[in-house]
Amino acid sequence: xxxxxxxxxxxxxxxxxxxxxxxxxxxxxxxxxxxxxxxxxxxxxxxxxxxxxxxxxxxxxxxxxxxxxxxxxxxxxxxxxxxxxxxxxxxxxxxxxxxxxxxxxxxxxxxxxxxxxxxxxxxxxxxxxxxxxxxxxxxxxxxxxxxxxxxxxxxxxxxxxxxxxxxxxxxxxxxxxxxxxxxxxxxxxxxxxxxxxxxxxxxxxxxxxxxxxxxxxxxxxxxxxxxxxxxxxxxxxxxxxxxxxxxxxxxxxxxxxxxxxxxxxxxxxxxxxxxxxxxxxxxxxxxxxxxxxxxxxxxxxxxxxxxxxxxxxxxxxxxxxxxxxxxxxxxxxxxxxxxxxxxxxxxxxxxxxxxxxxxxxxxxxxxxxxxx
Numbered sequence: 001x002x003x004x005x006x007x008x009x010x011x012x013x014x015x016x017x018x019x020x021x022x023x024x025x026x027x028x029x030x031x032x033x034x035x036x037x038x039x040x041x042x043x044x045x046x047x048x049x050x051x052x053x054x055x056x057x058x059x060x061x062x063x064x065x066x067x068x069x070x071x072x073x074x075x076x077x078x079x080x081x082x083x084x085x086x087x088x089x090x091x092x093x094x095x096x097x098x099x100x101x102x103x104x105x106x107x108x109x110x111x112x113x114x115x116x117x118x119x120x121x122x123x124x125x126x127x128x129x130x131x132x133x134x135x136x137x138x139x140x141x142x143x144x145x146x147x148x149x150x151x152x153x154x155x156x157x158x159x160x161x162x163x164x165x166x167x168x169x170x171x172x173x174x175x176x177x178x179x180x181x182x183x184x185x186x187x188x189x190x191x192x193x194x195x196x197x198x199x200x201x202x203x204x205x206x207x208x209x210x211x212x213x214x215x216x217x218x219x220x221x222x223x224x225x226x227x228x229x230x231x232x233x234x235x236x237x238x239x240x241x242x243x244x245x246x247x248x249x250x251x252x253x254x255x256x257x258x259x260x261x262x263x264x265x266x267x268x269x270x271x272x273x274x275x276x277x278x279x280x281x282x283x284x285x286x287x288x289x290x291x292x293x294x295x296x297x298x299x300x301x302x303x304x305x306x307x308x309x310x311x312x313x314x315x316x317x318x319x320x321x322x323x324x325x326x327x328x329x330x331x332x333x334x335x336x337x338x339x340x341x342x343x344x345x346x347x348x349x350x351x352x353x354x355x356x357x358x359x360x361x362x363x364x365x366x367x368x369x370x371x372x
Contacts, residue, residue, distance in 0.1 A: 001151065001317045001319075002026060002151040002152050002313045002317075002319060002322075003026060003027060003151055004026070004027045004029075004149075004150050004151050004152075005018075005021055005026055005027070005028050005029070005150060005151060005152045005153070005154060006028075006029050006031070006128075006138070006140060006148070006150040006152070006153045006154065007028060007029070007030045007031070007154045007156055008031055008127060008128055008153065008154065008155050008156060008157050008162075008163050009031075009032060009155065009156035009157035009158060009161075009163075009285075009287070010030055010031070010032030010034075010037055010112070010115075010122070010124075011039075011156060011157075011158060011285065011286075011302075012107065012108075012111065012285065012299050012302045012303060013156045013284050013285025013286065013287075013302030013303065013305055013306055014030060014032075014154070014156030014157075014284075014285070014306075015030065015111040015112060015114075015115050015306075016053075016057055016111070016302065016303040016305070016306030016307065017154050017156060017284060017305065017306030017309055017310065018030045018115055018118075018120050018306075019057060019058075019111070019114055019115060019118060019120070019306070020057065020306045020307050020309070020310035020311075021306075021309075021310045021313065022118045022119070022120050023058075023118070023310070024310055024313075024314045026310075026313070028120045028121070029120070029121040029122075029123060029148075029150075030115060030120055030121070030122050030123070031122075031123045031124070031126050031127060031128075031142070032122075032123075032124050032125075032127075033125065033126070033127040033157075034124065034125070035124045035125030036124070037112065037122075037124050039104055039105050039108040040104070040263070041104035041105075041183070041263055041265075042103065042104065042183035042184070042185050042216050042261060042262075042263045043101050043102065043103050043104065043183065043185060043208065043210035043214075043215070043216030044101065044102060044103075044104055044107070044210075044293075044296070044299060045099070045100075045101050045195065045208045045218075045293070045296035046063070046067070046069075046099065046100040046101060046102060046296070046299065046300070047099055047295070047296045047297055047300060047365075047368075048095060048096040048097055048098055048099060048369065049096060049297060049300045049304075049368045049369065049372075050296075050297060050299050050300030050303065051063070051069065051095035051096070051098055051099070051100060051300075052094075052095045052096045052300075053300050053303040053304050053307060053372075054095075054303060055095050056307055057303060057306075057307065058114075059110055059111065059114060060095060062110045063100065063102055063107070063110065064100075066102065066106050066110065066211070067100055067101060067102030067103070067106060067107070067210055067211060068100055068101050068102070068208075068209035068210055068211055068212070069095075069098055069099070069100040070088075070098065070099055070100060070193060070194035070195065070209060071088035071089040071090075071091075071093065071097075071098055071099070071194060072085075072086060072087070072088040072089055072098075072099060072194050072195075073085065073086075073099065073194060073195045073196070073197060074194055074195065074196045074197075075196075075197055075199060076196050076197065076198045076199065076247055077198070077199060077200050078198050078199065078200045078201030078202075078205070078244060078245050078246070079200075079244075079245070079246040079247070080245070080246030080247025080248070080249070080250070081246075081247075083199065088194065096369055099194065099195055099208075100208075100209075101195070101208035101209055101210040101215070101216065102210050102211075103185070103210050103211070103214070103216075106210075106211075107299075123142075125144075126142045126143050126144045126146075127142070127143050127157070127162060128140055128141075128142060128143070128153075128162070128163065128166070129141045129142055129143045131153065131166070131281070133153075133279045133280050133281065136151075137149050137150060137151050137280060138150050138151075138152070138153045138279075138280050138281060140153065150280075151280065151319070152280050152281075152282070152313070152319065153280065153281045153282075154281075154282055154283075154284060154309070155167070155281060155282065155283040155284070155287045156283075156284050156285050156287060156302075156306075157287055158285070158286045158287060158290075159174050159268060159270060159286040159287070159290035160174070161283065161286070161287035163281065163283060163287060164272065164283055164287050164288070166281075167277075167278040167281050167283075168272065168278065171272050172270055172271065172272065172273075173270070174268040174269065174270045174290060175268060175269055175270065176226050176266055176267070176268050177267045177268065177269060177292060177342060177345050177346075178222060178223065178224045178226075178345075178349060179220050179221065179222060179223060179266075179267045179292070179345050179348070179349065180220075180221050180223040180226075180229075180264060180265065180266050180267060181218055181219070181220055181221075181264070181265050181267055181292075181293060182218065182219040182220075182221065182238060182241070182262065182263070182264050183216055183217070183218050183262070183263045183264075183265075184216060184217040184218075184219075184238065184252065184256070184260060184261065184262055185210075185214055185215075185216050185260075185261035186207075186214065186215055186216070186217055186251075186252050186255065186260075187213065187214065187215075187255075188209050188210075188211070188212070188213055188214050188215040189248055189251070191248070192207060192209055192215055192248055193209065194209070195207065195208040195209075196208075196247070196248065198245055198247070198249065199354045200354070201244050201245055202244060203219060203220060203221055203222065203241065203348070204219070204220040204348050205217070205218070205219050205220075205242070205245060205249065206218055207248065207249070207252075217249070217252050218293070219238070219241055219242070220267075220293075220294075220345070220348060221241065222348075222349050223266070226266050229264055234262045234264065235256050235257060235258065235260060235262070238253075238256055238262065239253055239256055242256075267292045267293070267345065268290065268292075269290055269291055269292055269338055269341070269342050270286075270289065270290040270338075271288075271289050271290075271334070271335060271338045271339075272287075272288045272289065274327050274331045275323070275324075275327050276288040276327065276330075276331075277323045277326075277327070280319055282309070282323055282326070284302065284305035284306060284309060285301075285302035285305055285306075286298070286302065288305075288334070289301065289334040289335070289337070289338050290338075291337050291338045291341045291342075292341040292342060292344075292345055293341070294340070294341040294342075294344035294345055294348075294361075295337055295340055295341045295344070295361065295364065295365070295368075297337045297341075297368065298337070300368075301333065301334050301337050304330070304333070304372045305330060305334075307372075308326055308329050308330055308372065309326050312325045312326045312329070329372065333367075333368070333372060336364055336367060336368070337364070337368070340360060340361070340364040343360065344357060344360065344361065347360070
């Protein structure tokens with residue numbers, strides 16, 4: 001029986017799990033090590049499978065209002081010429097047929113507001129110091145000295161998860177991919193009413209609307225050795241990277257300056273082998289399967305984790321059976337996202353032909369469109 005749950009980590013996966021379990025009558029405490037519960041980053045792309053998960057969680061209308069939901073992707077040549085592509089989804093299409101984008105801090109605000117409105121206990125500036133578990137529960141000692149017992153502990157504390165190391169000391173560690181991702185927040189021209197991906201240039205570049213007024217631009221750069229880019233060099237570096245590109249990217253390049261919102265992140269991945277749990281402690285989201293952004297599905301699989309975990313715990317009082325059922329539904333799906341994304345990065349570095357890259361993504365996307 002699971003009546004009382006601790007969720008460690010207040011990111012997308014942790015908040016989704018907390019909300020999904022609270023909606024089923026479970027008493028949930030959510031903790032985050034950051035006393036200010038901050039979130040960093042620029043925009044994120046949201047695929048159809050992610051929109052469907054957010055819809056099931058009950059926040060899709062807010063994402064539509066505060067982000068941007070569109071009807072597909074427009075392929076472009078690097079010089080700005082349009083490439084024939086699939087037609088947009090019809091008006092009123094279900095979320096799985098759509099796409100979108102949103103600022104990461106805005107998504108955090110939507111979810112955290114829902115968490116507090118649901119009456120979920122939120123404790124900030126603390127994490128798990130130690131824990132001991134038996135067949136019936138987990139005794140947790142927090143870093144502020146408070147002790148509490150829970151029926152289940154959910155580790156949702158990200159790619160550098162402390163909880164992962166505590167239950168699986170020999171678990172894999174994050175692996176650098178030789179790529180880095182640049183993200184720029186820019187004004188959205190009216191004609192950018194859906195995502196655009198630019199092909200044929202020296203690196204992968206795209207843009208996605210994230211609100212009625214803004215879009216974000218991403219660039220995936222081959223950066224062997226994981227170099228450090230000093231902040232004062234960011235603007236000129238991006239101007240140089242964007243120099244070969246035309247279309248709407250011309251204005252983005254010309255408008256870059258000290259005022260620009262620029263975020264850079266080295267791309268790393270991780271996949272914990274099945275199972276992601278030990279006794280009554282389970283990992284979800286990036287703590288178990290951190291992916292690169294090539295399928296724009298990291299947020300979606302994290303939300304799905306939270307939803308599926310809540311569903312399986314609601315189906316049976318046997319915690320071991322519920323966690324096994326959770327793994328049976330989640331492992332191969334998360335593995336597909338991670339491995340396809342990493343392979344796409346390798347293909348981009350190798351200069352693999354565009355159609356081959358598109359075909360690989362199409363196969364994986366079709367699988368992810370199936371019910372989770």
